[in-house]
Amino acid sequence: MTVREQKPRIIPLKLISAGAPVLGGLLGLLIGAFLIWVSGANPFEAYLVMFKGAFGGQRQITETLLKTCPILLIGLGMTVAFRARVWNIGGEGQYFMGALMGGLVALYLSGLPQPILWICLLLGGVLGGMLWALIPAFFKIRFGMSEIISTLMLNYIATLFVIYLTRGPLQEPGGVLPTSAQFNPVTQLPTLFGTRVHLGVLLAFVLVPLVYVLLWKTPLGFRLRAVGSRASVAQYAGINVNRAILTAMVISGGLAGMAGIIEVLMTHTRLKGSISGGYGFSAILVALLGRMNPIGVAIASVFFAALIIGAETMHVLYGLPPQLADAIQAVIILSVLAVDAWSRMRSEK
């Protein structure tokens, strides 16, 4: 192979790598504008309404932050998993199982004194998600089964299981709807500054630097990233690849489970089949858009939460389908992916 001549780079690589998500995001919003226009609304007006709906005042910002919480928590977990090239797309199922385990604590142990109760609730959620994530980790290590497929199948199974429980054994005594009994108000997590912003939101944002430290400043993080960049090389370097896969899976499952219990406690106050608005999938996109970097993931989470809240506003005011947010999110990710790959190809040449 001949030595390739290095072309002088006008834009530094670092800037391109930060620029791709922004450029892709703009391209995505442009295609989103087309989608809105197809629906018969004025895109400029629509985006303005969406922006106001998400950031227009204290109430709107609160709503956006509340929506950010589950997406960010699951997204941080996905970041850890994806960094190790463990394609856990089972965030949705792990979220449900976390909600279930934590929900059981809320239903049956609400007699505990509050600070201990809160800890038990969160631990219940984390444990539920972790246990559910253990299944695909085991299958991957033992049989080499693709975790993409197994985690996805487990999403359906977890959702159906929770639906069954809330219609069967866990149904509210004497109730007609397929929901569990309402949780005791003592299970409510403390809120901050007299707003509806709660401990869970704070926890999600505190975890951002913690996940960063975990991935880049600890030996465990180094091992996870080493396995992610080249599993065979990591193996030669004496890293236990299977253990890394297991760890990545369990951490991401635990965070998804925590998101599940927090959301159920603070938004729904009972278990039922419709406790997720597809957060597990938004979280995958957020992890990718944030380039598997916790800070980027935090920004992307707020952005996507704002899109969801904005789309809800559009639904109420203009009757646009609420799936608009999903569609725009996917278009944005697609654009980012394309711009990203394109810029990488250019820089390789």
Add this chain to the structure above:
Amino acid sequence: MNWALVFQWGFLVALLTAGIRLAVPVILATLGEIITEQAGVLNLGLEGIMAVGGLAGFSAAYLLENGLLTGTNSELPAWLGLIAGMLAGALMGALMAFLSVTLRAEQVISGITLVLLGVGLSDYLYGKGLSSMTIRVTGMQVHPIPILSRIPLIGDILFNHTPPVYLTFFLVAFVWWLLFKTTWGLKFRSVGENPSAADTSGISVEATRYAAVILGAALVGLGGAVLTVVQLKLYREGIMAGRGWIAVALVIFARWKPNRALIGALLFGVAYSLQYRIQALDQVNRGVETIPYEFLLMLPYILTIVALLRRVSRSDKPAELGLPYIKGSR
């Protein structure tokens, strides 16, 4: 519930007949993915491609039935719907090919993105355009095959179906022949197995992979359209319910061979039809639930995991699966 009912011939025939019918969308998607993966591209976007094919097929059939072709009282709208589904699938395939072949983007990420894009876009467009009421299409009639359909038991199970079922039987054989008995197939497989050797012998790796991904995605789109146009006769949010992912799993289960895919998919068809059969029996028993319906619905997903409980041997898998080809890189 009276379990003796389950083991009567009538129940078994109905179970297997419906099983074959319900397997068809999954078989078509699996065939499409086999072609794609044999050429070395891992397209995980099936769930999204099926959704897009399903919506395109359904809306085309619906609009034609209630527009241009009103009152023709034929199956023409349904057929044109299936073609629309194929074309929509091919379009999604072109997008995947552009991402993975031209831009050399990470194929796992591209595939997952394609799923979210396809499902998100279809559900959004459906929500915008059609969902104001529950609308249905006419679909297709059952066309028993003369003579063969009169064979006891087997006749009912195999030869008493709508045209897409027969078409699917034919396509399984055709794709096998295409991949393993023709020069085209040899090209497809060589760019999946050893692209640099293929390149040296004058095969365009890029063009061949484009062809494989687009052709494969067209079959996947057809699978989605068969589900919405012929089987359920409607579209709704999340209608594919994991069928695309099940097809991805079946390709591994089938060790990248069309004939084995047929067997695997039939197993899933029976799992789907078991849901309906047992629920039907429960209704006969005045609504006493034998097995909670959620567990019946779980069956295909559990089956998928069980089907993969075996290590994949390296010789079955296309050697360069999922890896982009950079000319002159090795």
